[in-house]
Amino acid sequence: MSVASTAASAAQSSVQANLKGRSRDKNPKSILFLAALWFSLFFGVVVLLALILDTAIAGAPRLDGELFTNYESRINRDETGFRAGILGSVWLMVTTAILAIPLGIGAAVHLEEFADSRTWYNRLVEVNLQNLAAVPSIIYGMLAVAIMGLLGFTYKGIVLGGAIALALLILPVVIITTREAIRAVPEEIRQGSLALGATVWQTTWRNTLPSAVPGIATGTILGLSRAIGEAAPLIILGLAVVREDPAGLLDKVVALPIQIFQLSSESHEEYQIAASAAIIVLLAMILGMNALAIFIRNKFQRSW
Amino acid sequence: MSIKPATASTAPSTHDGRHVDTLATVHQDAERELPALPPDPVMEAHGLNVFYGDFHAVHDVNLSFGRNEITALIGPSGCGKSTVLRCLNRMNDLVTGARVEGEVTYHGQNIYARGVDPIAVRTHIGMVFQKPNPFPKSIYDNIAYGPRVTGMKVDSMDDLVEEALRGAALWDEVKDKLKQSAYGLSGGQQQRLCIARTIATRPDVILMDEPCSALDPIATSRIEDLMMELRSDYTIIIVTHNMQQAARVSDRTAFFTARPDETTGNRTGLLVEFDQTTRIFANPSDKRTEDYISGRFG
Ligand SMILES: Nc1ncnc2c1ncn2[C@@H]1O[C@H](COP(=O)(O)OP(=O)(O)O)[C@@H](O)[C@H]1O
Ligand SMILES: [Mg+2]
Numbered sequence: 001m002s003v004a005s006t007a008a009s010a011a012q013s014s015v016q017a018n019l020k021g022r023s024r025d026k027n028p029k030s031i032l033f034l035a036a037l038w039f040s041l042f043f044g045v046v047v048l049l050a051l052i053l054d055t056a057i058a059g060a061p062r063l064d065g066e067l068f069t070n071y072e073s074r075i076n077r078d079e080t081g082f083r084a085g086i087l088g089s090v091w092l093m094v095t096t097a098i099l100a101i102p103l104g105i106g107a108a109v110h111l112e113e114f115a116d117s118r119t120w121y122n123r124l125v126e127v128n129l130q131n132l133a134a135v136p137s138i139i140y141g142m143l144a145v146a147i148m149g150l151l152g153f154t155y156k157g158i159v160l161g162g163a164i165a166l167a168l169l170i171l172p173v174v175i176i177t178t179r180e181a182i183r184a185v186p187e188e189i190r191q192g193s194l195a196l197g198a199t200v201w202q203t204t205w206r207n208t209l210p211s212a213v214p215g216i217a218t219g220t221i222l223g224l225s226r227a228i229g230e231a232a233p234l235i236i237l238g239l240a241v242v243r244e245d246p247a248g249l250l251d252k253v254v255a256l257p258i259q260i261f262q263l264s265s266e267s268h269e270e271y272q273i274a275a276s277a278a279i280i281v282l283l284a285m286i287l288g289m290n291a292l293a294i295f296i297r298n299k300f301q302r303s304w
Numbered sequence: 305m306s307i308k309p310a311t312a313s314t315a316p317s318t319h320d321g322r323h324v325d326t327l328a329t330v331h332q333d334a335e336r337e338l339p340a341l342p343p344d345p346v347m348e349a350h351g352l353n354v355f356y357g358d359f360h361a362v363h364d365v366n367l368s369f370g371r372n373e374i375t376a377l378i379g380p381s382g383c384g385k386s387t388v389l390r391c392l393n394r395m396n397d398l399v400t401g402a403r404v405e406g407e408v409t410y411h412g413q414n415i416y417a418r419g420v421d422p423i424a425v426r427t428h429i430g431m432v433f434q435k436p437n438p439f440p441k442s443i444y445d446n447i448a449y450g451p452r453v454t455g456m457k458v459d460s461m462d463d464l465v466e467e468a469l470r471g472a473a474l475w476d477e478v479k480d481k482l483k484q485s486a487y488g489l490s491g492g493q494q495q496r497l498c499i500a501r502t503i504a505t506r507p508d509v510i511l512m513d514e515p516c517s518a519l520d521p522i523a524t525s526r527i528e529d530l531m532m533e534l535r536s537d538y539t540i541i542i543v544t545h546n547m548q549q550a551a552r553v554s555d556r557t558a559f560f561t562a563r564p565d566e567t568t569g570n571r572t573g574l575l576v577e578f579d580q581t582t583r584i585f586a587n588p589s590d591k592r593t594e595d596y597i598s599g600r601f602g
Contacts, residue, residue, distance in 0.1 A: 118400075188437035192498070195395060196450035196505055197427035206453065211440050302440060 052283065059276030067277050071243040072259065077270040082278045084242050085259035088159075089285070091246045092234075092255055093224055095163035096170065101220055103167070104174030105209070111175075112182045113204050133172035140169040141233025148237070157238040160249045165233040170223035177219020181212035214300035218293045225289035229282065231257035256282050341578075342370025342556065346509060346539045347392060347429075351406035354387050354396065360565070361387050363574045364406075367558055369509070374531060374540045376550035376581065379560030380596070384573025385543040388560070389511050392541065393429035394422035410509075427454050429509040430502035435518050436494035438486035438501075443469075443478050446486045446497055450505035464504060471537075472500035473530050492523025496530065503534070510534065512542040516549065528553050547597060550581065557584040559593045 024030075062078075070081025115122045144165030148156040185208050193203040209216075234255050241262060246253045256278060264275040345368035354362040362384040369375050377385045390396040391404055394415060407414045415425045427450075439446050447465045451458050458464050465482065469475040474496045478489070486497055495515055502510055512531075516524040531540055531553050544550050550557050558578040562571035577590045588594045 116400075186437075188433060188435055189439060191395070191398070191433065192437040192439065192501075193449070193453070194398060195393065195426055195431035195433075196453065196501065197423050198449075198453040199423055202453045206449070207439055 052280075055276045055279050059273060059278070059280050062274045062277035063280065067274065067281070072241050072263070077268055077274075080263070080271065080274050082256060082259055082274075082281065084244065084254050085256035085278070086281065087245050088239075088242075088253040089228055089256040089282075091159050091253055092162045092166060093228055095159055095249065096166040096227055097220065097224060099163055099167035100170050100174050100223065101216075104171055104220070105178050105216060107171075108175045108178035108182060109204055109209070112179050113200060113208065129172055129175060133176060135172075136232075137169050137230050138232045138236060141165050141236030143168055144233065144237055155238070155252070157234075157240060157252055157254075158250050159246050159253045161237045162234050162239055162253060162255065163249075165237055166227040166230065169230065169233060170220075170227050173223040173226070174216075174220050177222070178212065178216045181215025181219065182208055184215060185211045211302065214296050214302070218297045218301070221289050221293040221296070225286045225293070228255075228289070229257055229286060231255065231261050234258055235261075256285075341368050342373060344371045345369055346371050346411065347541075348409045349388070349391070349406065350409070352388065352391060352408060353405040354384065354391060355403040355405075356399070357401040359570055360572045362391075363563075363572045365560075365575045367575065367578055369539055369541055370556065371539055372535055372537075373555040374535050374542060374553050376554035376557045377541065377543045377560060378545075378547060378550050378557060378596075379573070379576075380562065381545070382571060382573070383560040383562040385560055386513050387573065389431075389513055389541065389543050392509070392511055393426050393431055395426070395431060397422050427505055428507055429511060430505060430507035432495070432498050432502055432510065432512040432515050434514040436491055436498055438489070438494050438497050441486065442483045443486050443489070443497060444482040446501050447504045450501060454505060456505065468500040468504035469497075471503050471534070472496045473526065473533070474500055490523070492519050492526060495519060495523070495527060499527075499530065499534075503538070507538070509539045509541065512540065514543050514545055517545060524549070547585075551585050554581045557581040559584060559588075559590075559596065561592055561596070 066079050066081050068081065068086060069083055070079055071083050073080045111117075111122070111125065115125075117123070117126070144161055145156060147164055148161045153161065189207055189211070190203050193207050194200070198206070235258060239254055239258055241259060242252045242254050244252070260275050260278045260282065263271045263278070266272075348368040349365050352362065352365040352367075353360065365388055367375075367388075377388060379385055387396065390399075391408055396402045396404060404416060406416075408416055410425070410428065414420070415422075439449060441449070444465055447468050448461050450456075451461070451464060466475060466479075469478060474493060477493060478497075481488070486494060489497060495518075499510075499515075516527050519527065528549065531542065534540060542550075542554065556579065559576045560573050561576050562573050564571050577584060577588060577593045579589070583589075584593060585597055588597060
């Protein structure tokens, strides 16, 4: 009894002795490394915040109603507005979505549910999809120029042309995110459907796709929020400032980033201020879309 | 060892009160003269061989599944029970690289014959999976799914849904929340929903691949009771890891094992013994079955 208890206390004290000492997580090297990590994070966030704040302060005097309602003006430079650009961007986004969503979903469904991934041509498509997502946007602009040429349009700076360029641009992103969403639907769900006598097509249409909708929506919105900030492919197409609202797919159009780009390269102070204000509007649109994407993901995305 | 008559198989055509009480229940000598094979098989496998690519997964299985009987497929993990089961409604067609040789007949018709539509096969031979897999839809829509996709002529979908849920002993628990998501149900309820979903398409045969392995003992015993009830209307084939479960619910048992190939070392599954459950458990004719049943080999 007593032998046992002394043995136990001896064991106890030796354990305590082993536990003592400085935490090795708190030695100078670790702390230094942690500080470096913090600095990286801080640097990115602070620079971004500073930029936004600076732009917001510069543009503050022009964050008024006329910014949204007026067309660009050469005479009343302090009342110049971005009505054409904002409306144009909305038109472009809607048309881009209408073009890109069905194409993207179709391609993704084919690759995930129907294509035999062992064949060389499907593997080629696979590899190229990843690469396409990294192709500079200006290339897509050139591609759209070629397509519009083939379609017989001489003036290409119209809603359809811009939307084709942007749809091509976001298509890889839409396909990749849709595939991920489809892949996240468990195999057991498909098996359950097929075991009931459903066809692969019915299984995809009634089970897989509806379950993948939140993921598809999130991916598409993130793609569109990239497209809305693009100027390069649209400039290649010849989109330029207009002083009218687009009313159809074949109407001339200008996008907000192009308008900002053109105004900010002018020397007039009033234009600089207006461009800063428009940048804030564009940022708000992008942030709004991203917020919507995050909302959809958190609210509807299913964890299986 | 006392030999007493088991009520279990005295009258194979009547199902009331028929159950296997203990593993020690043994048949009378007279009953041993009964044909070992079911007299009126709904499904049969003849010389069934299954390959996954080059891998010979199942070797030469011959089985027959009697009408209104429960047949259990037992054996150690990886011996090809699920593979055999999936061959019975052509679910193996969906596995890339899977190849089936031999015949599987359903009412005498080879389901692997040219011109047979696997989708039509699956509407007659339903399947319940190991993990409950309800669709992310309402309880009602889960049941209505099969009849809808197969274009079944239905007078009243509401009645059919009720009938299927009653058939799966789930109606009383869900009748007030048919429009709610199936994901709100417990695991055992979800599995009974999957059974209800299967019987809604009015199949002839129901295949179950370890339907209770993800469930607690109470949910398991409810599913077992349900299987006994369903037996009077369906032919049931169940894969189970649980030998007590096979002994409790099944009329016949097929014991599989895996034999390593001399050259490749791959383990090919084969059927060791197929007999009435009471005989398999009380008096197996193969040493390997006896070893497995008595837990000497797992
Ligand atoms: N989809 C598949 N592809 C390749 N091999 C498989 C596949 N499914 C099962 N197998 C193999 O076939 C053998 C039998 O598997 P399975 O039928 O699942 O056994 P059980 O259900 O008896 O545990 C195992 O060796 C397994 O690895
Ligand atoms: Mg299995």
